[in-house]
Amino acid sequence: MKISFLIFFSFLFILLLFSITTYINFQQSEEVSENSKWVDQSTTIIRNSNRFQRNILNMISGLRGYLFTSENYFIQAYDSAKAENETILSELTALIPPRTAQATLLGEIRNINDNWLNDFSTPLIEAKKLADDSDSTLISFNKLYREKLTQGTERYLNRQLQEKIRVFINNEYNSRDERTQILDQSVRRTRAISFVLTTLSIIVGSIISIFLAYRISTRIMLMVKMANEIAGGNYEVYTKDSGRDELSNLAHSLNNMAQVLKENITLLKRKNQELDQFAHIVSHDLKAPLRGIDNVVSWIEEDHSAEMSPKLIEYIHIIKGRLLRAENLIHGILSYARIGKETQEKEDVDLNQLVDEIGESLTMKSGIKILVYPKLPKLFTEKVPLEQVFSNLIGNAVKHHDKKNGVIKIYHKEYLQHYEFFVEDNGPGIGKNYHNKIFVIFQTLQERDTLESTGVGLAIVKKILDDRNQKIHITSDAGTGAIFSFTWPK
Amino acid sequence: MDKVVNILLVEDDNLDVIDVRRSLDKMGILNNMTVAKNGEDALALLNSKTKSHEADLDIALIDINMPKMNGLEFLSTIRKMDEWKDLKCFIITTSDEKVDRMAAKELGISGYIVKPLKLNNPSSMDAFNLMIDLMNFKSKI
Structure with a gap:
């Protein structure tokens, strides 16, 4: 019934x-x-x-x-x-x-x-x-x-x-x-x-109520337990319910869901594994011939520089530039593929110190200043990915800056569940029609040879934030500087 | 009198052969280098040397990733051969993986050199310098 x-x-x-x-x-x-x-x-x-x-x-x-x-x-x-x-x-x-x-x-x-x-x-x-x-x-x-x-x-x-x-x-x-x-x-x-x-x-009345409540709640509890197991990542669960009512239908649907999830997750895991292997193999196999070319070029430079004409020296320089870019790209693919692979331990992070260190590690063009105001908070969070986000955003702001007195402002807003961080520069800015392109891997708005720009940095930032259900937003137009803002959980 | 060092290089990449040869020349090591393309070829070479009683090798440089028989397999095979088990062996490879390092160490290598041989790559240079020291010592007897 x-x-x-x-x-x-x-x-x-x-x-x-x-x-x-x-x-x-x-x-x-x-x-x-x-x-x-x-x-x-x-x-x-x-x-x-x-x-x-x-x-x-x-x-x-x-x-x-x-x-x-x-x-x-x-x-x-x-x-x-x-x-x-x-x-x-x-x-x-x-x-x-x-x-x-x-x-x-x-x-x-x-x-x-x-x-x-x-x-x-x-x-x-x-x-x-x-x-x-x-x-x-x-x-x-x-x-x-x-x-x-x-x-x-x-x-x-x-x-x-x-x-x-x-x-x-x-x-x-x-x-x-x-x-x-x-x-x-x-x-x-x-x-x-x-x-x-x-x-x-x-x-x-009590007997009937207790019987009903018991009959319904025991079965519901079983299914809640199962749903929790599924939520926890265990898909090898099954609810046995021999009744012929709505709850049995629910149990049946849950079992189906677990089964389908299990199949999909297995498939997804396999695909991810294949993709990892692919990225690894591709980058390794690409590295070897590049290294060979690099070796030969350095031998030519070291052993035969006296015999080289100025034209040859120029061409060799071009080859070395391309080699560097190819290496950067491979490195970029590997870093992108590696995001989220390693589980990150949470630790106490003083963001002021972190941003200072990033500033020091970047090769600063003369005249560019990083201003942090108000003081950034101290967080108990995953340090490495947050550092990558800040480092890529600040690095981009520095790399693309085109003015003599460049200023990069870093500030934040505090919300109930999360922070929103802002990295603002007064550089060249990004035209509105490019905003949807900049987070795609290997997209770069600069001509390839003008900068060591591989187009991986913002893709990495986006992936790190996506993995944590956080948002990134850009406010900018050509010539007006850019404000990148992103959220990070408390 | 400087002595000529007899070297066996087991390496499938011609570029790396040139690299090693060039680096040794630059270091001023007089050498007589025999090259084998893989572990099997190298093993055949050692066997023929055993037959003709020419146990004249001073040092072996072995790559890991090679077709047919890789460097670690080759190394573990010669460690069981009476004539060659004490041969001073260096691994010379692009692989900087811990697994490979550990496996090579257990097979009693004298050094682990990471390619390419460049001054800005200290992990390759430390072992390479050790190798050079060893050769210099040999060549000055």
């Missing part, structure tokens, strides 16, 4: 697991909230019932007090309790689900209450209010009083009412206790289920 699919399905699975957990948690919390709502409702019912019971007592004592004392105070207490009980009754009716035992009981309570109110308390109160108006009303009150209160029916109704309310409240208490227990249970169950599901999700 492809890795992208594997990752996709794994995350989908983990997501699904968490969704289920969340859904079940939600369901459980619904149950808890329903139960707790129920318990709240029960509590309200109980509180209302208690108040109802207290109000009944208030009404009974209010009725009695008024009948005995005719004080309005009692009738007010009676009225407010009655009004409140009406509200409570309608509230309770709304709270209690219909067609239950409690609803029936509440109906009975309401009936008894209505009965007491309609048959006893209300007519007695009305009669009492009129009793003081005349003798006849007093008589009718007294008669009513005897009828209603002294026979004991009213007291029986009251007791019955109290009893029903007590039962009602007790029922409600019991069912509330039951519900509270259910609530506790559902809370506990919800917690347990949540805990188990969440833990399970985390564990399964």
Whole structure:
């Protein structure tokens, strides 16, 4: 299976697991909230019932007090309790689900209450209010009083009412206790289920993630190791990956790359070797006949100078000039071929001293001065190639100088990773159309016989800098002098 | 009385033969020089000398790079020959390689001369002067 699919399905699975957990948690919390709502409702019912019971007592004592004392105070207490009980009754009716035992009981309570109110308390109160108006009303009150209160029916109704309310409240208490227990249970169950599901999700998710990470990272690490080996120059590496996914494709590509690199590098090494041998053989084989000619010319000069005509002496001089040039060319080829062959040790280099030494070693035309400002840095670097670069650039500036008061300025700029060095002269300069030619080997802009110029110096400079990924730049035009600048790593 | 020095020069390059001859003349060494073009020819020459009991060579100058049998092979061959193993031999070559120097030294040479024979080439002149001293000593007996 492809890795992208594997990752996709794994995350989908983990997501699904968490969704289920969340859904079940939600369901459980619904149950808890329903139960707790129920318990709240029960509590309200109980509180209302208690108040109802207290109000009944208030009404009974209010009725009695008024009948005995005719004080309005009692009738007010009676009225407010009655009004409140009406509200409570309608509230309770709304709270209690219909067609239950409690609803029936509440109906009975309401009936008894209505009965007491309609048959006893209300007519007695009305009669009492009129009793003081005349003798006849007093008589009718007294008669009513005897009828209603002294026979004991009213007291029986009251007791019955109290009893029903007590039962009602007790029922409600019991069912509330039951519900509270259910609530506790559902809370506990919800917690347990949540805990188990969440833990399970985390564990399964972690296992899947670790498995994925392990499966991917071990293989990637193998390939990183291989890539590092290749970068370090070891092409005899191979990554075995029997999977059938993107990483296997990558491993396959890496193996291919290593193989192709190995072939190319071997070829390149062989070609380089051949080129080295070629340069060596060519220069050696060329040297021998040159040396022979040189020998013969020197014998002629040493042994037969007395017999030579001025023309012959001139021709001999020309031959010697050409010999020197051929030797320089061979020497140039060998130096060019040798660059980069020998590994250079790094050492502490004081560039001021180095440039001084180069200046001293060059045969200076009179009037040419080398100015170094500001002081050059001290580096820990490969001395020989850097010396070759400076020596060739300064040497060129000296060799080609055409003015009486020649000045060669050497300065530098410092950057984060590297230095840039400048060799500036006020010599003849180099026309812009030649700038791309000067770094090519054996290119020289001077006529061959005017200077000992082989056209190797700048090619060597370029090759040394190219080998180190450094840049060289020329700013010049005919007649304006030249500035060669090159970078060198810190 | 000056004595004539008998020299064997094993050298394939005619120019170098002239060079050696000219240098010896300039130094005033009276010599009788036999030239062989390569190691094989030189060996044949030595064998014929052995047969006719003419062990009259004073010194041998041997080039290294030659066709058929090179100088070092020739040198190691005569070091095994009873008649010639003590012959004073000088290497005279264009090769300034360390390998050649070491190989020649192990074969018991008296000096290593680097061609061309020029005053501005001290490494060639030191050994050449040593050779001349040796010849002068011989020729003044």
